[in-house]
């Protein structure tokens with residue numbers, strides 16, 4: 001059987017009162033905070049680039065299938081923006097600074113921003129970006145392990161949404177192909 005849960009309450013209470021200015025970060029935080037913040041800033045850049053790419057595609061899509069696809073692009077853009085907000089909030093909670101500097105944004109991002117004009121090309125670009133995000137976020141989740149469960153849970157939630165996005169896009173591509 002597992003060992004019963006036991007905590008040195010006296011020590012935890014004392015440590016909680018030392019470094020109160022560190023807010024949510026206590027001595028029980030096992031991850032390398034600086035490294036987590038820097039990885040989260042890359043995720044933040046990725047989410048912003050994805051938001052911008054989807055917005056561009058939303059305004060630029062034309063043609064017979066334009067309307068249905070546009071709605072999908074807009075919904076994805078909004079969800080990527082929500083991810084960016086979640087990640088920025090977590091960075092601040094970890095006493096880091098969310099990097100929202102437009103300079104270097106594309107370099108910090110895992111996903112790419114390319115200008116394309118054809119509807120099908122747009123969907124392909126978005127699908128590629130989602131697949132990059134899925135691969136890197138999965139790695140981040142494995143890397144976090146049990147060291148920062150809150151960040152891991154957030155990343156798992158975001159990953160699930162990116163998988164949904166990739167699935168939506170694959171279905172759109174299929175629909176286009178069958179017409």
Ligand SMILES: [Fe+2]
Pocket residue numbers: 047050079080083158162
């Ligand atoms: Fe996202």
Ligand SMILES: [Fe+2]
Pocket residue numbers: 050076080130161162165
């Ligand atoms: Fe996505």
